[in-house]
Amino acid sequence: MDYIKAFIIGGIICVLAQILMDTTKLMPGRVMVILVCTGAILGAAGIYEPFLEFAGAGASVPLTGFGYNLWKGIREAVDSDGFIGLFRGGFKMAAVGTSAALIFSYLASLIFKPKMTKS
Amino acid sequence: MKQQAVGKQTVKFDNPPIILSHASVVGEMEGQGPLASYFDQIEPDPAFGKDSWEEGESEMVRRACQTAISKSGITKSDIRYIFGGDLLGQLIGTTFGLKDFDIPVFGLYGACSTCGESLSLAAMTVAAGYAANALAVTSSHYGSAEKQFRFPLEYGNQRPLSATWTVTGSGAFIVSSTNTEQPMNQYPHITSVTTGKIVDYGVRDNMNMGACMAPAAADVIYQCLTDLQMKPTQFDKIITGDLGKIGSEILIKLLLDNGYDIISQHMDCGVEIYDNDKQDTHSGGSGCGCSAVTLSGYILHQMKEHIWQRVLFVPTGALLSTVSFNEGQTIPGTAHALVIEQKKE
Amino acid sequence: MKIKQNDDAYNKYVDAITPKHNSFINCANAFWIGGLICIIGQAIYDLSMNYFDCNKEDAASWTSTILVLLSVILTGFNVYKKIAKLGGAGALVPITGFANSVAAPTIEYQKEGEVFGKGVKVFTIAGPVILFGVFTSWVLGVIYWILKIAGIV
Numbered sequence: 001m002d003y004i005k006a007f008i009i010g011g012i013i014c015v016l017a018q019i020l021m022d023t024t025k026l027m028p029g030r031v032m033v034i035l036v037c038t039g040a041i042l043g044a045a046g047i048y049e050p051f052l053e054f055a056g057a058g059a060s061v062p063l064t065g066f067g068y069n070l071w072k073g074i075r076e077a078v079d080s081d082g083f084i085g086l087f088r089g090g091f092k093m094a095a096v097g098t099s100a101a102l103i104f105s106y107l108a109s110l111i112f113k114p115k116m117t118k119s
Numbered sequence: 120m121k122q123q124a125v126g127k128q129t130v131k132f133d134n135p136p137i138i139l140s141h142a143s144v145v146g147e148m149e150g151q152g153p154l155a156s157y158f159d160q161i162e163p164d165p166a167f168g169k170d171s172w173e174e175g176e177s178e179m180v181r182r183a184c185q186t187a188i189s190k191s192g193i194t195k196s197d198i199r200y201i202f203g204g205d206l207l208g209q210l211i212g213t214t215f216g217l218k219d220f221d222i223p224v225f226g227l228y229g230a231c232s233t234c235g236e237s238l239s240l241a242a243m244t245v246a247a248g249y250a251a252n253a254l255a256v257t258s259s260h261y262g263s264a265e266k267q268f269r270f271p272l273e274y275g276n277q278r279p280l281s282a283t284w285t286v287t288g289s290g291a292f293i294v295s296s297t298n299t300e301q302p303m304n305q306y307p308h309i310t311s312v313t314t315g316k317i318v319d320y321g322v323r324d325n326m327n328m329g330a331c332m333a334p335a336a337a338d339v340i341y342q343c344l345t346d347l348q349m350k351p352t353q354f355d356k357i358i359t360g361d362l363g364k365i366g367s368e369i370l371i372k373l374l375l376d377n378g379y380d381i382i383s384q385h386m387d388c389g390v391e392i393y394d395n396d397k398q399d400t401h402s403g404g405s406g407c408g409c410s411a412v413t414l415s416g417y418i419l420h421q422m423k424e425h426i427w428q429r430v431l432f433v434p435t436g437a438l439l440s441t442v443s444f445n446e447g448q449t450i451p452g453t454a455h456a457l458v459i460e461q462k463k464e
Numbered sequence: 465m466k467i468k469q470n471d472d473a474y475n476k477y478v479d480a481i482t483p484k485h486n487s488f489i490n491c492a493n494a495f496w497i498g499g500l501i502c503i504i505g506q507a508i509y510d511l512s513m514n515y516f517d518c519n520k521e522d523a524a525s526w527t528s529t530i531l532v533l534l535s536v537i538l539t540g541f542n543v544y545k546k547i548a549k550l551g552g553a554g555a556l557v558p559i560t561g562f563a564n565s566v567a568a569p570t571i572e573y574q575k576e577g578e579v580f581g582k583g584v585k586v587f588t589i590a591g592p593v594i595l596f597g598v599f600t601s602w603v604l605g606v607i608y609w610i611l612k613i614a615g616i617v
Contacts (some may be wrong), residue, residue: 002510003503010502010558011495018494018553021277022487025324028276028556029592032565035557036597044604057506060524061531062498062557063593070597074605078612086605090598096525097559098594100532102586105567109582112540114172114572116165116262117272118148171575271572273539274589275548275555275564277490280483321471322478330478334469341465365482372477377465 002056009058032063039067044075069093123246126346128339129313135460136245137306139193139252139295141419142186143412144179146261146287149404152393157416158288159186165262165287172262173211176289180205180216180258183291187254191293198222198293199250202240204233205258205407206285207267212258216289222254230436231332231361232315233257234290234411235455238432239312241294242457251296258289259406268325268441281327283363283389283405284398290411307422307461313343317438319451325437325444328405329366332435335452336362337373340433343456344379351381355427358418360410360434360454361389363402384431388413410434422461432457490552497551501558505531528559535560539567565589 017031026034039062042048048068052059059065070090077089091098125131143158150161160182167175167182180203188195201220204227205212217224229236237255244250262272264285270276294309318335325331336359344351351357362370367387374381388410389403414432421427435454444450505527512523538544544564548555555561569588573581587594611617 003506006502006506007499010505011499011554014494014498014551014554014557015491016553017557018491019487021553021556022485022490025326028561028565029589031553031556032562032590032593033596036593037600040597040601040604044608057502057509057527058499060509060527061502061505061559063559063562064557066559066562066593067597067601070601071604074601075608078605078609083609086602086609089605090601094594094597097528097532097562100529101536101563101566101590104533104536104563105570105586106582108536108540108567109570109574112571114262114272114574115542116147117265117542117545173575266572270589271568271585273542273545273564273571274568275539275545275561277485277549277552280485320469320474322475324478327478327482330482334474338465365478368481369478373465376467 005054006056006058009055010061013058013062013064035063036067036070039064040071043068043071066094066097125311126342128315128342129311129346130243131311131347132242132246132309134246134297135308135310136242136294136296137308138419139293139306140187140191141290141292141415142183142190143288143290143415144183144186145408145412148261148284148398149286149288149392149412152398154392154413154417157420158412159416172260172266173207174215176205176207176212176258176260176263177215179260179287179289180213180256183258183289184217184220184254184256187291187293193252193293195220195222198252198254200225200241200244201254201256202227202237203256204228204237206230206264212260212263213256216258229453229455230438231259231405231407231409232434232436232453232455233407234360234414235432235434235457238292238294238309238457239314239455241292242309242312245294245296248296253294254291255294256289256291257407257411259285259287259408261285261287264406278401279326280401281329281365283328283361283402284393284400285406286392286404286409286412288408288412290408290415292415304462307419307459309457310460311347311458313339313346313456315339315454315456317451317453319449321449323449325439325450327365328361328437329363329402330369331437331450332452332454333362333366333369333373336370336433336435336454337377339454339456340374340381340431341377341379343431347458351379351384354384354429354431356386357381357384357431358386358388358433361403361405362387362435363389363405365402391417422459425461425463428462429458429460432459493550494552494554497547497554498557501531501554501560505558531559532563535563536567539564540571562590562593
């Protein structure tokens, strides 16, 4: 059941983004920003957390989940540390995704060479 | 010398220079397309044996020039000027390809219209008696162009149907005066050049280059026909550089609105160079190399076989940079029109 | 030319004749490819929780890490690009899209050196995600902090 929910919800989020990309001329960079900010805002509004409980990976794997994590990190830091938590919390929850991306990408750049596209 | 400037933007030569020899060097995709058999060299290694796309492009330029020179019967020291350009910032593709030729160079930027610009200037220089022989060369490379203008090649991006595919190719042409000793009717002649203006119809979509450039192509074709007082039917072909499918449709409409019907003569190098269905190149080929290799490989071959005797060659370019685009500016276009003729005996 | 130029009319005309991708097929592909990536994520999560006895946070971290690793490997072999061509948003939306956008410039710009190639260009596509993600969550955090002080939250 979990897998079906993850598939459908994750799929739906992708479809919404696809519609956005097809109907407007938005570049991928902008679409990614919209997804992250949406996740953060829905998190702050208290909507994303129950959504995550329900959809599992369908809500955590998309970039909206990344945005939600950024919000969650800040909220927890503000709760425990007050004002300074605003500057402490953001990266904490996003650390895993960002660090993994940086580290593996750098290692990949030592192994792989640039390749030509073959249409 | 008689006044050779005609109309508003055209020079009609009293002694039309000839294209003494020419060469085309292309990459794998182009070598798998419908024009493959016409190119001089097809290189399957996208880096041309070098270490980066940019160095590979320079090597491609070097080879194209070298091949054109070996086919010409003259030597490097007989060539007085090179007119060359490419898509890369500060023309590094051209510079590093030409630096060992020991010939004075005019570096040019006309985006994808550079083939027209370089041939025009080479022809004007030779016709005016400033040089007996001049070399015009242009190039583009898919890898270096995508890196500069769009995304690193490994990035997963869904291209829209209006997007075009930058051609990996370089075309080199030796333009000579008619005072040479070779038989005249064996060569194509550049009989006139019409230089294009910068034409801006307010397009901001960098994935629809055809729409950006079509107005400039229409403008220069209109002016050329008007200056020379000629009709489209007097040409076997009117060939644009890389308007692609969509740009071609727009061009025909714009010219029709202005009184010229070119639908029977029009052809586009970008549409011809790839098989869009098999190679999935969406709207066709683009880049400086597109018009250059198609001219050298295919168009001049058709003229040599006397299938076509008079052709209007119109490479088109979109004048933008990533900075101008990000800063919200429009994408103007330019195009240059050359009348090339090779009569039957 | 003879006819007076009208930019608005021209741009409208261009829009009308420019074919768009068949959106229905695009959405269908985005759906199943995006869904599939989420299923893989779910599988990694379940495996971490049930087989490796992780707690929820660790399992989530493992999921992100392994998905990123898979994406980077596929980017290195130039396969992710093919997946994205078909899947569109289905490949862009999941965290794998983010990883691809970091791996691609790092691999491509290696010719310009470690510092000025890879280092400078590594965030050339993903930079906005980090900048605006952090900034947006900060703004929301400020609002939250104010509401807390005001006793509303």
